[in-house]
Amino acid sequence: MTLVKLMRWESMLGLVLVAEVVLFSSLSPYFLNVDTLSDASFNFTERALIALPLALLIIAGEIDISVAAIIALASVTMGLGAAHGVGTPGLLGLGLATGLLAGCVNGALVTVGRVPSIVATIGTMTLFRGAAYAILGNRVLKEYPGSFAVFGQGYLAGPVSIELALFAVFALAFGLFLHRTRWGRAIYAIGANPVASRFAGLDVNRYKFALFALTGLFAGLAAVLLTSRLGSTRPSIAQGWELEVIGIVILGGVSVWGGKGTIMGVVLAALVFGLVTFGLGLMNIPGIVMSIFTGALLILVVAVPAWLQRR
């Protein structure tokens, strides 16, 4: 039953995506253009990259609301490193390490501290963001070496940006991991019934800790990309992104109750989300209307399956 339903969800997202492309290219003469679409990809790649591990975490029945705050903290760490003369590879390492460490803090709070993940990560969200503000205040860090710009502004080949290529590679890797390995099946099992999973011999806490660490690591990666793209760090960086990332995951058909969802759905949702905001922007629909629209889309996406199930 679930398989049929999920297949239906993804094909629906696919159709929505096609509808978007048809609609926007008929409404705006600028939409179907390689350069334009390449530019548009920057609107979602960083958020989509975090959505991949977060999808696994939500499938496993947990959540991480601190991802945007982790970006801020990692960006501040890199900024301070750059101010002290750390080179590009060192900055990459700093960003990833900060993210990983922050993810481990979340993981430890939930698995060792037994704090519910929503409470733990609301706490760390305030903590990490607060630390970024405490360190930087009104200042801005922008002493990044020129070569650091490659991550967020560089292109692999033609119009394919490094960010987009990274997303494609990791989407494939996460898809294979979740759907083709026993670890992936274990994640579904943990989300569907953690108690039964524990009795079946799965080390539930270890899985959860690893997933929090992975989510933190990817928030660190997103921090590297975003900081590189902006070329500067302010403590307000990536403000509000946690909701957008969670929005992508839920739009992708991942159940907030855990145990259900696919990487394919998340990837399609990221594209739907990215193209909707870009397409509406192209038609100069004000951002306020746009956020009402994306909000409505999200409610619809969560409400409709619930309504279908009741019937």
Next chain:
Amino acid sequence: MTRATLLSMLCAILALAGCGKSEAPRSGATRVGVVAKSLGNGFFDAVRKGADEAAKELGAEVIFTGPTTPTAEGQIEVLNALIAQRVDAIAVSANDPDALVPTLTRARDRGIKVVSYDSAVAQAGRDAHLAPSSDQLIGETVIALTAELASEGRGKFAVVSATPTSTNQNSWLDQMRKALVARPGLDLVGVAYGDDVSDKSYREAVALLKQHPDLAVLVSISSIGIVASARAVEDQGLTGRVKVTGLGLPSELAGYVQKGVVPKFAIWNPIDLGYSAMQIAVQLARGGDAGKPLSMGRMGEVTFAADGVGAMSKPFVYDASNVAEFAQIF
């Protein structure tokens, strides 16, 4: 069946969001993207009004846009959309002077002229920046207002500033002292620092009033300081004897203007700012050179310094005749 229902619902929303804006761009008209710090902000609604006025005069088209929240990331998304539409120029008030540079550099690489207004973009990312005013013009205007309010241009006045380290405040004070040379009747008797904190500014203002019983004018060049000063004068029962002026926001001062505590004050006019930014953007897009003085229509000419920064005009003076109208804007 259900799939079809779902799909049609989603498509309906998409279509709904898309309708009404489907006309193709008019070729020929110069199109300028005017970008706000955030939408739903009265200041930028006024900027838009000015930009529309300039567009009508010049036969250009304004695409007014901005992010929902005042973030650099949101502004970059908006800028990407403008670049994709191949607008001829962009006028932007930056949420972050540095973070917009890579995106705006790409815009300029594709032949789009970039002007920042109000809040500057770092020099590498723009062709020109239009500041609402300059330190010198602000200093001169404040002293001119002080002279007008002191009887026959003579008397003592004191200043409530923000912090002693504030760059803006100090350069305005310097310019005020320079402007004072031409007005020997005015006597600056003291500068107090309220740190841009309401109650500290209030206490400093009261202290100045007690210290100098023959004070004619109390000047504050901070929007928090001027409100505190006005309240201090009112509370001390000195309304009419000591006049308050300086830089402030119409919405915060409208009440004091009606009561006569602050007969006049100055601040830039966002309508003029939008009008001038649009004038400059259109001229640059039509081949104008930011190295030479550019016309800003009814606002006169602007000359950009070596760093690409130009000043629009003297701050606009608000009094009982116009403050109510602008109080609704900002």
